[in-house]
Amino acid sequence: MEMNxxxxxVIAVVIMLVGLVMILRKPxxxxxxLEADLHINPESQQPVIPRHVRxxxxxxxxxxATARVEPSFKVESAEAQVETPEPxxxxxxxxxxxxxxxxxxxxxxxxxxxxxxxxINAEVEIEAEAVDKVATxxxxxxxxxxxxEAELSLNPNIETVAIEEFDGESNILDVHLHEQQRYDDExxxxxxEQIIALNVYPNPRRALSGDKALKVLLKYGLRFGEMSCFHxxxxxxxxxxxxxxxxxxxxxxxxxxxxxxxxxEQVQGLAFFLALPNSKAxxxxxxxxxxxxxxxxxxxxxxxDENNLEFTPQLKxxxxxxxxxxxxxxxxx
Numbered sequence: 001m002e003m004n005x006x007x008x009x010v011i012a013v014v015i016m017l018v019g020l021v022m023i024l025r026k027p028x029x030x031x032x033x034l035e036a037d038l039h040i041n042p043e044s045q046q047p048v049i050p051r052h053v054r055x056x057x058x059x060x061x062x063x064x065a066t067a068r069v070e071p072s073f074k075v076e077s078a079e080a081q082v083e084t085p086e087p088x089x090x091x092x093x094x095x096x097x098x099x100x101x102x103x104x105x106x107x108x109x110x111x112x113x114x115x116x117x118x119x120i121n122a123e124v125e126i127e128a129e130a131v132d133k134v135a136t137x138x139x140x141x142x143x144x145x146x147x148x149e150a151e152l153s154l155n156p157n158i159e160t161v162a163i164e165e166f167d168g169e170s171n172i173l174d175v176h177l178h179e180q181q182r183y184d185d186e187x188x189x190x191x192x193e194q195i196i197a198l199n200v201y202p203n204p205r206r207a208l209s210g211d212k213a214l215k216v217l218l219k220y221g222l223r224f225g226e227m228s229c230f231h232x233x234x235x236x237x238x239x240x241x242x243x244x245x246x247x248x249x250x251x252x253x254x255x256x257x258x259x260x261x262x263x264x265e266q267v268q269g270l271a272f273f274l275a276l277p278n279s280k281a282x283x284x285x286x287x288x289x290x291x292x293x294x295x296x297x298x299x300x301x302x303x304x305d306e307n308n309l310e311f312t313p314q315l316k317x318x319x320x321x322x323x324x325x326x327x328x329x330x331x332x333x
Contacts (some may be wrong), residue, residue, distance in 0.1 A: 139250040192275035194284065194327065197317060198311060199249060199291050201269040204299035210262035213248070213270065216298055222246060222293045228256025232287065234280065243284035270295065277328045285323045289316055 040047055202208040222230035229247055234240040247254040249269035272292050274284050289303075289311075296303045303311040305319065 039174040068273040196274040197306040198272040199304045200296045202299040208267045210265045244274045244288040
């Protein structure tokens with residue numbers, strides 16, 4: 001058993017040595033052959049010759065050049081003519097790489113030039129559009145100026161007509177005045193039997209100027225009219241029934257307004273009065289008390305009745321009932 005084991009070990013060692021020798025043995029170099037297929041560059045369409053074949057190819061080319069027979073100009077026979085071999089073009093890999101780099105560089109430069117040309121063309125177009133817009137604006141401005149000059153210029157050939165002063169009467173104005181006069185004649189002011197009066201006095205320390213008095217009267221819808229009074233009508237936009245009127249207070253009592261001198265004067269107070277009988281007496285009374293209170297508040301003053309008593313809510317209701325109960329031809333209370 002021991003001999004068999006030793007023999008087996010020896011055989012295994014031999015097999016291992018043989019395998020190592022076969023692995024480490026260098027392969028026999030293969031001689032290059034020209035019969036192998038050439039590799040063609042797809043871009044340049046030229047053969048690419050490996051480096052290990054170039055030496056052999058150059059040797060054969062030199063041999064063929066030395067053995068070449070120079071052509072003769074004398075033509076003896078078709079057999080005597082020797083064909084000259086075509087030279088073989090040797091293209092190296094480096095030449096292909098350089099050619100590819102040059103082609104890429106050329107294409108890049110061409111693309112860059114195209115981009116620059118497009119940018120230049122775009123800038124030129126923008127400048128041309130800007131110039132066109134400026135020219136259009138200038139043309140439009142000139143045309144507008146010419147139109148305005150044409151509109152403002154007068155034709156010297158047109159004959160002028162002297163305007164005469166208007167001495168006649170206007171039908172529209174006559175109708176308006178006649179309508180308002182009719183309301184005034186039929187109003188309670190023209191047929192007054194009794195007067196309900198209220199007085200508004202400003203704060204003595206804050207005198208009421210004429211401009212302020214005119215401003216507040218116009219603000220609350222009163223209009224200057226007959227008897228130099230300010231009147232408040234039912235409708236301010238059209239002729240309507242008279243509600244109440246306003247005079248100014250002086251040392252001698254109520255008086256009319258003088259619009260020419262009012263702005264430079266001081267107004268001591270305002271006298272509101274409602275004439276009875278009146279078809280809308282209650283409406284006129286309520287309107288008069290309301291506006292009198294608003295004006296008194298605006299001028300920092302107070303409202304008093306015709307007896308110079310402060311116009312309290314009790315007095316307001318008292319005079320309101322008096323207006324409601326009033327009948328025409330009734331004796332003055």
